[in-house]
Amino acid sequence: MSTMIHSASPPRLEPWSAIPALPGGAPWIGHSVAFGKDPVAFLSEGRRHAGDLFRFRMMGQQVVFACGPRAHESVFKAEDSVLNAGDAYPFMKPIFGPGIGFDAEPEEMDRQMSLLARHLTSTHLQRYPTIMEAEIETCVQAWGDEGEIDLVPAMAELVAAVSSRCLLGPEMRRNMGSDTVGLYRDMAKGLRLAGLLNPGLPLPAFRRRDRARRRIAQELQHVIDTRRNGPNVAHQDMLQALLESRTTLGQPVSDETVIGMTIATTFAGVHNSTGLASWAGVVLLEQADMLPQLLDEQHRIVPAGSPLTAERLHGMELMGRCIREAERLYPPTMVLMRKARKPFVLEGHHVPVGTLVMISPTVAHRMVSAFADPERCDPARYADGRQEHLRPYNLIGFGGGKHRCIGRAFADQEIKAIWSVLLRRFDLRLLGAPHRPSYSTALISEPSAPCVLRYRTRQRG
Numbered sequence: 001m002s003t004m005i006h007s008a009s010p011p012r013l014e015p016w017s018a019i020p021a022l023p024g025g026a027p028w029i030g031h032s033v034a035f036g037k038d039p040v041a042f043l044s045e046g047r048r049h050a051g052d053l054f055r056f057r058m059m060g061q062q063v064v065f066a067c068g069p070r071a072h073e074s075v076f077k078a079e080d081s082v083l084n085a086g087d088a089y090p091f092m093k094p095i096f097g098p099g100i101g102f103d104a105e106p107e108e109m110d111r112q113m114s115l116l117a118r119h120l121t122s123t124h125l126q127r128y129p130t131i132m133e134a135e136i137e138t139c140v141q142a143w144g145d146e147g148e149i150d151l152v153p154a155m156a157e158l159v160a161a162v163s164s165r166c167l168l169g170p171e172m173r174r175n176m177g178s179d180t181v182g183l184y185r186d187m188a189k190g191l192r193l194a195g196l197l198n199p200g201l202p203l204p205a206f207r208r209r210d211r212a213r214r215r216i217a218q219e220l221q222h223v224i225d226t227r228r229n230g231p232n233v234a235h236q237d238m239l240q241a242l243l244e245s246r247t248t249l250g251q252p253v254s255d256e257t258v259i260g261m262t263i264a265t266t267f268a269g270v271h272n273s274t275g276l277a278s279w280a281g282v283v284l285l286e287q288a289d290m291l292p293q294l295l296d297e298q299h300r301i302v303p304a305g306s307p308l309t310a311e312r313l314h315g316m317e318l319m320g321r322c323i324r325e326a327e328r329l330y331p332p333t334m335v336l337m338r339k340a341r342k343p344f345v346l347e348g349h350h351v352p353v354g355t356l357v358m359i360s361p362t363v364a365h366r367m368v369s370a371f372a373d374p375e376r377c378d379p380a381r382y383a384d385g386r387q388e389h390l391r392p393y394n395l396i397g398f399g400g401g402k403h404r405c406i407g408r409a410f411a412d413q414e415i416k417a418i419w420s421v422l423l424r425r426f427d428l429r430l431l432g433a434p435h436r437p438s439y440s441t442a443l444i445s446e447p448s449a450p451c452v453l454r455y456r457t458r459q460r461g
């Protein structure tokens with residue numbers, strides 16, 4: 001009897017032209033106006049019209065959008081030499097500076113990221129919670145016993161205080177007033193679609209972005225000069241680690257590079273964390289039936305007079321699930337992009353060199369195939385037995401693969417610490433529901449105004 005061997009023929013690749021193209025769009029600018037107005041509505045509508053893979057044009061560029069875990073995996077796993085993040089985010093270059101982050105060659109970027117990542121992982125995470133708690137307490141003492149405060153600016157102030165103190169050290173924290181928070185916002189408002197074309201165009205938003213960056217760089221330079229020339233103090237922050245680091249040739253890293261890496265990290269962290277801390281507040285406070293359990297968890301894990309520690313923050317499971325649900329429903333970064341440097345295959349289709357490849361956590365997290373009843377706010381979906389977040393490439397609010405967020409654990413501690421202090425100290429209510437996303441701070445989603453937090457100090461006992 002002869003044995004027949006069937007060799008599986010490779011799946012047939014479809015040409016680029018087989019990817020459905022969205023109708024409409026103006027000459028050259030394509031669909032830029034609709035995308036710029038509301039990227040999530042535009043992409044969701046595109047998906048309803050054309051399915052999980054479609055193409056359109058924006059600012060003279062071809063864009064392909066793909067949705068679903070398999071597409072996410074192939075984008076996240078692609079080599080930088082094939083799909084490049086830096087080429088897709090040219091508008092970051094004026095903020096980070098030349099040769100920093102995405103603007104560096106892939107090997108140099110890897111070196112920079114591993115230097116930064118060291119300060120965002122376990123040893124340092126053990127130290128941060130007590131520092132975070134002290135900073136948050138100092139900020140909220142200024143709120144008084146009761147009142148109302150706009151949620152997003154309040155979160156921006158707390159996040160900036162915590163990040164600057166933990167990562168940049170006491171001097172930057174002392175210098176950081178609402179003015180500095182405004183400077184970071186001015187930089188964020190420079191993230192515009194026009195920057196895809198040329199981030200150096202003479203637009204008012206780009207001028208404000210550059211002015212803000214110069215001011216922050218000056219503040220940092222002042223701190224660096226004092227540290228380099230002043231008395232030897234054993235600083236333990238990320239800024240100091242960067243100052244003491246060496247290039248691959250063993251040379252000290254230039255001040256310009258230290259400043260660029262510092263701005264890149266705090267910028268990446270502050271805006272995303274402000275967005276997620278605000279949305280976490282919406283999820284925590286709008287689940288009225290869950291509030292008593294959340295308070296129980298707080299009082300059980302942090303008995304009166306006990307400090308916040310890494311273990312205690314880690315143990316706040318219910319709060320963790322609420323934050324994860326905020327990440328799913330309202331991921332701060334709503335689109336992630338790469339540019340094809342070499343021909344690429346996406347969902348069985350050829351993608352030509354020069355194409356912008358786009359995925360969207362916001363759109364993907366609402367796929368019925370990805371999450372049960374996806375429109376429903378349901379933190380229990382992450383509890384034992386369900387754990388919907390563990391399906392590979394399903395929950396992608398912090399990215400995935402090689403370029404996944406290195407600040408995730410830090411952001412998790414920061415957001416838990418903020419809401420742990422606020423919940424234990426105040427009776428809280430959020431006014432202005434329902435809260436819808438606003439994309440006015442460039443590419444980051446935040447609850448739109450008015451979103452007011454009413455607080456009143458809890459009675460003892």
Ligand code: HEM
Binds near residue numbers: 274400404407
């Ligand atoms: C809630 C807070 C945060 C969210 C939602 C978030 C989200 C993300 C996402 C989606 C990416 C992937 C970008 C891409 O693939 O194109 C990313 C990368 C990154 N994040 Fe975060 N992030 C947060 C907080 C932070 C913090 C606190 C830091 C630092 C202190 C940070 C530093 C970075 C860096 C340096 C990268 C680039 C990594 C690489 O390309 O290799 N992030 N983040």
